[in-house]
Amino acid sequence: MSIHAIAVDPKDPQQFIAIKLPQPEVGENDLLVTVKAVSINPVDTKVHQGAIKNGLQAPKILGWDASGIVTAVGPNVSGFAPGDEVWYAGDITRPGSNASQQLIDYRIVAKKPRSLDWAAAAAMPLTALTAWEGLFEHLKIQDASAEKTLLIIGGAGGVGSLAIPFAALNSQVKIIATASRPESAAWCLERGANLTVNYQDLVGELASHGIKQVDYIFCLNDTDGHWPAISQLIAPLGTVCTIVENAQPLDQNQLKLKSASLHWEFMFTRSMFSTPDMAQQGKILQQVAELVDAGKVKTTLTATLNGLTVASIQAAHHQVLAGHMQGKVVVTC
Known part of the structure; x- marks a missing residue:
């Protein structure tokens, strides 16, 4: 079984390409998530600019915000099971969320707010x-x-x-x-x-x-x-x-x-260095989910693009690069 992803083209890093990859093998602390929506952040555009400047040896999958459904869990995972609806901000050292499926450490994941749809949820974690x-x-x-x-x-x-x-x-x-x-x-x-x-x-x-x-x-x-x-x-x-x-x-x-x-403040520090308190991020996201479901915090979604395609990812990047974003832009998968 393969997964679909949108990646930076190593032959021309200015561009994005659609690629197919083997389904990743679930690690001991991993969740395999079927991605339903992703949002684009300034970090996406900065990493893309870095690829343009420094070059790439292989396609690079960006994306560090997602909502989706747990498909499989690793042997050390607790608190999650296949079928759970989750949200997370990801790990900059691993392949990103601009893909049909993604591996993510369960400690930096939480159950998504019940009151939000996929797009509204994906706008918020990072x-x-x-x-x-x-x-x-x-x-x-x-x-x-x-x-x-x-x-x-x-x-x-x-x-x-x-x-x-x-x-x-x-x-x-x-x-x-x-x-x-x-x-x-x-x-x-x-x-x-x-x-x-x-x-x-x-x-x-x-x-x-x-x-x-x-x-x-x-x-x-x-x-x-x-x-x-x-x-x-x-x-x-x-x-x-x-x-x-x-x-x-x-x-x-x-x-x-x-x-x-x-x-x-660099949100990726805990996952990048596997800090002893890495699970704090999952706890924060759970607290935020509770605030959302209680009606105390609103989603920051302001624009939605449909379909995980080269065109939608490019368009989302252009909106962020314009520098006048109010709230967040999300791509549904």
């Missing part, structure tokens, strides 16, 4: 994990008092769209989100932001609201571009977390003077 880990494991905003402020740079994107309601539900902080368009501002406010500001002049915009500094900053795009404002705005003893790699060295003199801390 961004949910990134938002949750950034807010509650690095920034630790759940411990903050009500007078503290959180600035989310990139409020209407995939991660920001979940970071806002997570912060609103699980902390007392005042939530400020960046949004440059009226529809993006409305999106952020609907999800629980207390205030929106235009990212093009963060210092000036916040000053117009009487805000000279913030206690927590969650940077979800363009770390280099926003760094001068971040350094100026972060309060003494404040905390910064970013998910975007820097292209240039970051001047940390202001952070040093303020005894402020800088954290990096």
